[in-house]
Amino acid sequence: MESLCRYLYEKGSVEMANQLCELKSDVFNQILFNRGELVRFLDKEARKEGKSDNAFGLCVLETDRLLANVIAVIGKMLERIDEKSGEEKWKAQKDAMRKGIPGFGRMEKTSAQEAADVRICSIDDHLTKSMEAMIRTVGETAPVEKARELACMKIQTFNQILSKRADVTRGVDKALREGKSINDAISSYSEETTILLNELMDAGSKILTESGEKKKEEMEFMIPIRTKTQYASVRTLLCVQEALHGELDKPFYLPKDMSANRSNIYQGIRLRVGKYQGMMMVEERKTWKQTEKLLGDDAKANVEPLLFEYQKFLFELVEKAKKEGLEWKTKWDEVETEKITVKKENVSTSDELREDDEKDTKEKEKVDEKEEKNEEKKVTTKQIEELKCMMTVMKEEMLQELNKKLESAKIEEGRKNFNQDYCRLEQGLDERNEEVKRLNGVVESLNKKQEETENELEEVKKDHKKEIEEIRKEIQTSSKDDRIKELEMELAEKDGQLKESRETVARYEKESREWKLKEQEQFERMGKNELELLKLMELTKKVLEAEDSLEKLADSEEEVKRLNEIVESLNKRLEEMCESSESYEKMTLEIAKKQNKTEKELEDVKKELKEAREELERMKENSGDDSSFDQLDDSDN
Known part of the structure; x- marks a missing residue:
């Protein structure tokens, strides 16, 4: 799927790239959410209730369905790029991912679990959007090999995020069962995932800087050849997936027919698709190296035989995938026919037993009639055995x-x-x-x-x-x-005209690079700002809790009013910060500093209150002693 997306980012329009980026982020968010739900399905309590049966197979089918929808949208976009379809069918195909697999249900959750899921999903949304934005920029500008390396790194980071998503779901459920706070689990999840995201973003920015320097030295005669091979590999990958999984409208493997044996067969099919993709990548790199070697020696060399061999290899690969898809389909059907034959044999044996009983009763009736007619004749034991x-x-x-x-x-x-x-x-x-x-x-x-x-x-x-x-x-x-x-x-x-044209071209290239770097910086700033907003919200909650505790403990009204005024000023500045986006970073720094000051002042106030309480207790004790002495004086008088 990543190779298809890279080709479309490079060749498609801006609208297509934006729509595909949004669609992929939604799909990855749904996969992360399904991972958390699967953890809840496989819990011990769910096993006791019997809800975890066949949950893993349905989750795999749901992920394959989402990815198949993305591939179908890419196919429609490729038809639009080839100018074969006048209508934009890919916009209608986007709505297909809204329909889920029947049987892939959700567990009943409490309000606390739903609130925790909302917070975790906001973190997932930020992660997926930032990752896909970096993949898009690298796919548009960087060479194919570097973009492929970054895509592999993205898959590894996404797998790590999936495992951490399962861990945070378990941690949240455990904390809710024990009556503890869930903030520790969610904050650790956000910190660990941001570390992974920063590693991916650093690698992508490094690739962008290196590709900007090496793009000048790249051979111009290799660009059309690479586009040809890349286009052929993209279309072949779509054909292979249709051969093994069936078309999106008419899939070979339906979720309602899933069983334990069939889930193993389905896992084998998915592995075969990955192996076919690896074979295509190896052959594509081989053809590139051969063509580069020939054209490096002679710029006018004939490269058509190599391209023909590559096309022949792809055609044979598709035919092989079709045959293998039929074999997997027969294996899938054989599992169901075994069940059907067992049922039919049971039914046939029961029918045969019934027929035998009926025949026995009829024969017994005939024997009784013969006995009534021939009362004088007697039946021997030999005759009974013969019967x-x-x-x-x-x-x-x-x-x-x-x-x-x-x-x-x-x-x-x-x-x-x-x-x-x-x-x-x-x-x-x-x-x-x-x-x-x-x-x-x-x-x-x-x-x-x-x-x-x-x-x-x-x-x-x-x-x-x-x-x-x-x-x-x-x-x-x-x-x-x-x-x-x-x-x-x-x-x-x-x-002079030639020099001016070269200068304009160089200026345009510099401007495009600067704009791309600015966009990247803007995305990074947006991510940092979102994290700072979450921290500010937590700090405001702490301030409100401190305010409640001060109302109960503090006896002095002046300090409480002063703290209320500080909180109101902070809220006003937060509103002003939301309205003015330019002074956002400065305001966040000032607010963070002032909130630290307020926390320190609150701690000082608490200390003063404790000291005041201790002094009051001492005064009360002293006043009690004085009153006893006064009573003694009165008694003496």
């Missing part, structure tokens, strides 16, 4: 006939299913052949466009050379100084 043997033989013959009928019925049903699957596969092959033809047409059109542009460039170079040679000839042949000066002025003007 029993005849009955057993009849039963065995009936069982054999029933088994033959069941086998013939199964064979007919299997033939019908096989014919239906064969027709469906033929239709799929026809559609794939049409797609291959369309892709070949696109590749041919791209090759023609490339040849036309190269021919135009050669013609322009030839015309420019001819003009320069004519000017030089005129300079050599002309004996007049004025004509020579005019020609020299024309040459100087053309040289």
